[in-house]
Amino acid sequence: MDNDKLMEFLGRFVGDVGATMAAGNVVVGEQLGLYRALAESDKPLQPADVAERTGTDARYVEEWLRGQAAGGYVEYDADAGAYSMTEEQAFVLTNPDGAVNAPGAFQLALGSLRALPRIVEAFRSGEGVGWHEHAQEVFVGCQRFFRPGYIAHLVSEWLPALDGAEAKLAAGARVADVGCGHGASSVLMADAYPASTFAGSDYHAGSIRSANSRAAEAGLSERASFTVGSAQDFTGGPYDLVTTFDCLHDMGDPLGAARHIRDSLASDGTWMVVEPFAGDSVAANLNPVGRVYYSFSTFLCVPNALSKDGGYSLGAQAGEPAIRQLVTDAGFTRFRRVAETPFNIVYEVRP
Structure with a gap:
């Protein structure tokens, strides 16, 4: 067995498992307005800030944000412990009339x-x-x-x-x-x-x-x-x-x-x-x-x-x-x- 090829395939498998679970998290983020709260903010937000703006629980939001940042769906500022979205991320995740609607696909x-x-x-x-x-x-x-x-x-x-x-x-x-x-x-x-x-x-x-x-x-x-x-x-x-x-x-x-x-x-x-x-x-x-x-x-x-x-x-x-x-x-x-x-x-x- 070629160990390099095995590791390459395992990497693909890990990515797919993460993407499978990410589907549910994307829909959660849309339905609760979590993406929109980030996109509409003029500065990066702490998990507690996102929770306050959306009427959700801060601990759930914190874990959700960590997963989103790991997947590249939101940005993370490690020094400030805060999260934000790029214009491109917001376009795909918060605009139902845009060229791509990721939450609908998920x-x-x-x-x-x-x-x-x-x-x-x-x-x-x-x-x-x-x-x-x-x-x-x-x-x-x-x-x-x-x-x-x-x-x-x-x-x-x-x-x-x-x-x-x-x-x-x-x-x-x-x-x-x-x-x-x-x-x-x-x-x-x-x-x-x-x-x-x-x-x-x-x-x-x-x-x-x-x-x-x-x-x-x-x-x-x-x-x-x-x-x-x-x-x-x-x-x-x-x-x-x-x-x-x-x-x-x-x-x-x-x-x-x-x-x-x-x-x-x-x-x-x-x-x-x-x-x-x-x-x-x-x-x-x-x-x-x-x-x-x-x-x-x-x-x-x-x-x-x-x-x-x-x-x-x-x-x-x-x-x-x-x-x-x-x-x-x-x-x-x-x-x-x-x-x-x-x-x-x-x-x-x-x-």
């Missing part, structure tokens, strides 16, 4: 892990675990994980990259947002394009209730409505634009969904497919982002697909060749990658 991870007994059994049986069978933290965390990327890129970059779609939206288009979840994407588009109407659909009734509530809170209910329905049977059309955000790979019958989307599009309509960033092969995905997506996919995406009829299980790292083949099999004739971020790839699909 909430999604913790919610996913609640299904551990079911996933272990599914490995043995080959049966699926439906999206609706997961903990509430999964639905909320998923919306919080992906929404910042949509805020940063959807209206400013992704929609303008589609051939002619933005002009249609500005003039007044009919849009179907399939697999809409809590409706973050629909609400963002409806707010940006007041002449257009948006019909969101998702098979998960709880998410649809949340989506309708969010649209109402934003004053957009007249133009953004949400109904329970699958990607294979959503109603309406013909639509000028159909969108699927980070959900095609979750479907047990994505081919059936693609065919239904094609039938629901206007002759000059567009399907915008937003999928997790992935390379064209397993080897190309052996990196930190690929690890995140493969891990989530094992607990969420593949189990949901296997719980449905259809025979597919693309997984979150399906990659461009698999998506291209799918839409081609569904009868589409035009396909191109139009945008990408570290977490997503955007495809334009035309009849």
